[in-house]
Amino acid sequence: MTIHFEYSKPQVIQALRYHFITRPEIRIMLILVNVFAAASILLYALGKVTAVAFLVSSFLWVMLMVSFWFIMPGLVYRRSETFQHAFSMRFEKDDFTLAHERGERSWPWSSLAEFKESPNFFHLYFDTRSFFLVPKSGCKDSDEVQELRHLLRDNIKK
Secondary structure (H helix, E strand, O other): OEEEEOOOHHHHHHHHHHHHHHOHHHHHHHHHHHHHHHHHHHHHHOOOOOHHHHHHHHHHHHHHHHHHHHHHHHHHHHHOHHHHOOEEEEEOOOEEEEEEOOEEEEEEHHHOOEEEEOOOEEEEEOOOOOEEEEEHHHOOOHHHHHHHHHHHHHHOOO
């Protein structure tokens, strides 16, 4: 199976948001910050903290959300040259190959630790921080997306 694709900036930004939000350490931090924000609202309503303390905690909450939703995905997108190229990706029995105008590289299926699926992409993880986004738009139709999904499930052992 071979697919051809280019990246769409809005879709890549959304996929990077998905990546960050699914990281366990970020998810735990977001939960703790939301609990902290809820506690600060409650304590302010009960008159236990001043308005300044409530505003500072609200500002920290907003900055954290903005950084995970806008700043981090934007930085990764701008720093990565990968998203500016057109690619071909060939999936075979023993390996998969990524190619573009500068050359190609193959990896055995065993080099992938896991894959995740978001609305527009398959996220192929080599390790917890190194991954490659494969756009579903590279597939001809929904049947080919389904075939690729099964191929990934069969070859990537969790």
